[in-house]
Amino acid sequence: MIIAVIFGEKSMSLNTIEENQRNHQIADGEEVWLFGYGSLIYLVDFPYLESRPSSITGWSRRFWQGSHDHRGTERNPGRVVTLIEQPNEICHGVAYKVESSVFKQLDVREKNGYLRLDIDMAFGDGTSAQGLVYIATADNEAYLGEASEHEIAMQICNAEGPSGPNDEYLIELARSLRQMGVEDPHIFEIERHIVSIKREL
Ligand code: SIN
Numbered sequence: 130m131i132i133a134v135i136f137g138e139k140s141m142s143l144n145t146i147e148e149n150q151r152n153h154q155i156a157d158g159e160e161v162w163l164f165g166y167g168s169l170i171y172l173v174d175f176p177y178l179e180s181r182p183s184s185i186t187g188w189s190r191r192f193w194q195g196s197h198d199h200r201g202t203e204r205n206p207g208r209v210v211t212l213i214e215q216p217n218e219i220c221h222g223v224a225y226k227v228e229s230s231v232f233k234q235l236d237v238r239e240k241n242g243y244l245r246l247d248i249d250m251a252f253g254d255g256t257s258a259q260g261l262v263y264i265a266t267a268d269n270e271a272y273l274g275e276a277s278e279h280e281i282a283m284q285i286c287n288a289e290g291p292s293g294p295n296d297e298y299l300i301e302l303a304r305s306l307r308q309m310g311v312e313d314p315h316i317f318e319i320e321r322h323i324v325s326i327k328r329e330l
Contacts (some may be wrong), residue, residue, distance in 0.1 A: 144204075145244055145269070146236045153261075155229040155243045162260025163235070164250045166190050166222035167210035168298060169263075171305040174238075175231050181310060183224035183250045185262065188212040190220050191315060192281045192299070194288060195271040198241045199292035206296035207288030208281055210302070211243075211265040221311040224250050224260065235263070242269035278315065282322030296323055 139212060155161060156215055160178065163169070173180075180287035194211040201207030227235075232245075251257045265272060276284075288295035303320040306313050 143220050144240050145242060146240045149232075149236045150244050155231055155232055159229040160226055161229060162250060162258045163225045163227050163230075164222055164248055164260055164262040165225060166212065166220055167260070167302060169225075170223050170309075171301045173224075173225070175234055176206040177225040177227045177231070179226040181224050181252050182221070183252055184221045184277075185212075185248055185250050187214060187216055187217050188220045189215045189218045189315070190222075190284070190313060192319060193274050193276075194242060194265040194269075194274065194287075196241060196290060196295070196298075197271060197274040199290050200295040200298050201290045205288055206271065206273065207290055207298070208245050209295075209298060211264065211272075221306070221309065221313075223309075224252070225259070239263040243266075245268075249308040276277065278318040279322050281325055282319045285319070286323060286326050296327075299323060 164183055166185075167190070189212065190210050191213045192208045192210055193213065195201065195206035196209040197203045197206050199207070200209055209308050242265040244266070245261045247259065248262045248263045249259055251256055268276065285295040285299055291300075299316070299319060300323070303316050306316060
């Protein structure tokens with residue numbers, strides 16, 4: 130796996146647009162594979178040339194990143210997914226081939242702590258490609274870190290931001306993973322907690 134991004138200072142700015150554009154330049158006209166593992170799976174509001182089910186090895190999807198700009202606010206952050214390094218684990222998602230110009234839009238969408246990282250992704254037919262993924266590492270200011278699935282579900286049920294309620298993010302992600310035939314115990318357990326919390330309301 131090739132890690133070419135420079136993560137910068139320990140406490141990076143909450144807005145990663147400039148950092149991504151400074152540290153991870155993409156040549157004009159280049160076509161790039163982008164691996165999506167969170168909202169990029171189900172909310173595809175950007176143009177792409179091709180999409181394929183895909184997976185990356187050595188990473189797990191976790192609801193450990195805070196969201197101030199989409200699914201929560203600064204005073205009451207929601208939780209969204211990031212990737213945690215875990216040897217041999219496989220994270221399934223969707224790969225999109227996009228033109229370099231699309232990253233201008235994607236960097237704005239992912240500005241709350243996500244940096245572009247070079248990654249190798251595998252496709253179902255046994256082929257692979259090098260591309261990019263947005264990852265929010267533990268040193269970003271919005272990072273919330275580990276919590277039990279029940280605690281995460283409680284926080285998600287109580288958060289809402291400009292893009293809508295936080296539980297919608299989780300429910301849409303769980304629905305898409307199920308549709309793709311992907312088993313993700315962390316996501317499905319949070320979903321179970323959310324269903325029972327809402328039942329009790
Ligand atoms: C992704 O979906 O790949 C990144 C995280 C997000 O935007 O939800």
